[in-house]
Amino acid sequence: MTKPAAITLLAWDRLLGAGARALRAARAELKRAGLPPLEWYDILVALERRGAMRPRDLQGVLGIEQYNLSRLLSRMERAGLVTVAPCPGDARGQIVTLTPAGAQRRAAMWPAYAAAIHGSIEARLEPDERIQLAGMLERVA
Amino acid sequence: MTKPAAITLLAWDRLLGAGARALRAARAELKRAGLPPLEWYDILVALERRGAMRPRDLQGVLGIEQYNLSRLLSRMERAGLVTVAPCPGDARGQIVTLTPAGAQRRAAMWPAYAAAIHGSIEARLEPDERIQLAGMLERVA
DNA sequence: TCTGATTTGATGCGGCGGCATCGATCGGCA
């Protein structure tokens, strides 16, 4: 391990800094509007776009920890945004389904979320810069 | 609020994704080596580079919440990495000082941290790309 | 100088995350 170059350290700091600020902005926007936490959004969107699925599959799609997803789904079920039903053909598993209230909630979250995205990215970078940024971040990912 | 462009959403997802993965990598590397949590590193570095300072100032430098810093410092003091002394001239305040053990611990964390930085950034982007990335992320920040 | 507003840091409480582990079920293989 040789010491990373100065420009590497700068990019690292900026990556963590920008990521943290983006997250803070989105969470603040959602909270201000009395909406569910940011984590719920991705789950709701995944269910909306890909249809009902098993927790295990959601886990793969979202890159989230198993125990974390389990509790997240409990809370969302309690809030009436999803239903969790036994999975036919595999008595271990479950099927998570988006409820109408869940879809509605997802839609309600979007404007606040979009505002944060706009404020963090769109208002600060030109379109061609956003393309470059996305390309480089894909490689970092 | 108009709907953000598709490229904006892509950049947003990649920013959060890359940031999360970078954090995970760094935390994993530190944990694997039995070292303190990532958050401590920034505090130790700040004290090392800028000298003893008051919690309030650390807060400004690090962009961390007051209550969070307060408890972070308690743990670090308990671990012997810093000392917290009453502040002469302002009986409300304190002076946080890096101990030799703290400096040593900071040094011990560096290789693990550097490895994560190298793996996430340096090994994946060419030098000129890192410059571009840093530049764009600064504007996002 | 006295008083009220501000700054500094700590903390009780509830919620969430990480870790380890558990119970139940499934699937493969002899």
Place this chain on the structure above:
DNA sequence: TGCCGATCGATGCCGCCGCATCAAATCAGA
């Protein structure tokens, strides 16, 4: 068929975070 390892999801425990609030000290203005 019977058994064993693998998979799926839940949960107890503990630690950290976010929020609200508090007490002490300081500062500013009449």
